[in-house]
Amino acid sequence: MFDPREKIALFIDGANLYATSRSLGFDIDYRKLLSSFQKRGYLLRAYYYTALVEDQEYSSIRPLIDWLDYNGFKVVTKPAKEFTDSTGRRKIKGNMDIELTVDALELAEVVDHYVIFSGDGDFRTLVEALQRRGRKVSIVSTMASQPPMISDDLRRQADHFIDLMTLRSEIGRDPSERPVRRTEPAEAEESEF
Numbered sequence: 001m002f003d004p005r006e007k008i009a010l011f012i013d014g015a016n017l018y019a020t021s022r023s024l025g026f027d028i029d030y031r032k033l034l035s036s037f038q039k040r041g042y043l044l045r046a047y048y049y050t051a052l053v054e055d056q057e058y059s060s061i062r063p064l065i066d067w068l069d070y071n072g073f074k075v076v077t078k079p080a081k082e083f084t085d086s087t088g089r090r091k092i093k094g095n096m097d098i099e100l101t102v103d104a105l106e107l108a109e110v111v112d113h114y115v116i117f118s119g120d121g122d123f124r125t126l127v128e129a130l131q132r133r134g135r136k137v138s139i140v141s142t143m144a145s146q147p148p149m150i151s152d153d154l155r156r157q158a159d160h161f162i163d164l165m166t167l168r169s170e171i172g173r174d175p176s177e178r179p180v181r182r183t184e185p186a187e188a189e190e191s192e193f
Contacts, residue, residue, distance in 0.1 A: 001138065001160050002040035006112040010037060011100050012073075013118035014050035014061075016141075016149075020119065020164055021172075023145040029173040030064075034072050036170050037115065044111060047103060048073045051080035051094020076103070101126045108133045115140060115162075121151025127158055138162055 002008070010033075021028050037043050048068050052059055069075045080094030097120065104114060104126060114130055116123060119141030127137045139158040141150035144165040155161050 001162075002113065004041050006041040006136075007044045007110060008037055008041045008113045008115060009044050009104075009107055009111040010046040011104055011114060011116045011118075012046070012048045013096065013100060013116070013120060013123075014048055015094070015096075016118040016120055017164075020142050020145070020149040023149060024142060024165055024168065026168055026172040029171055030068060030073070031071065032173075033171040036167070041113065045107070046073045047076060047100070049076045049096035049100050051092075051096060052077050053082065053092060053094075054079045076100075097122050104130065108135060111135060113138065117141070117164075119148070119150030119154060121154050124151065124154045124157045127154065131157075131159070136160075140164055140167070 017028065034043070034046060037046070048065075050061065050065065052061065052065070065075055065077065076096065076099050078094065078096065078099065080092050082090065082092055085091050100116075100118075101123070104111075104116075108130060113136045114127075115138045116127070117140045119139070123139075127139070130137050136159045137157075138160040139150065139154055140162045141155075142148065142164045143150060143155075144163060150161070
């Protein structure tokens with residue numbers, strides 16, 4: 001599936017990957033994740049996308065964002081929007097699909113193999129566009145959860161589907177090793193499969 005001569009780029013939909021790994025009962029060790037894909041080919045870039053809630057004294061995701069930023073990831077953030085729904089419940093919305101899509105398309109001339117960590121069906125059109133440019137696209141999500149965290153259309157469009165569960169031993173961290181309990185508030189309401 002991976003050719004060692006390929007230039008690889010990782011595109012991580014932070015909220016989606018967090019929800020997927022939680023549904024499978026493990027945390028991602030991002031150092032191991034980078035190392036794992038560096039062994040598969042030439043890792044050109046690793047992007048991590050997430051929305052941040054503004055006006056919070058402390059954001060539980062901030063230590064992760066800072067660590068990623070200093071350890072080989074290009075972190076892309078934007079402010080999440082807070083609103084109250086029709087039932088009066090406070091909701092947070094922060095979709096990063098457009099940012100991820102634009103960055104992926106801008107690299108189409110130099111990346112051979114895209115690895116997108118998301119099951120969001122909205123990315124099917126991006127995958128199709130990259131394939132028209134002769135690029136290979138792998139999607140990382142899961143079918144092992146109930147319901148599956150990946151859109152059927154996205155899975156079918158991808159050149160390769162990698163079930164996150166199969167990467168658990170390679171990139172997972174035992175929950176007892178978790179340094180700080182973090183939540184990924186933005187986009188949890190937004191992810192549709």
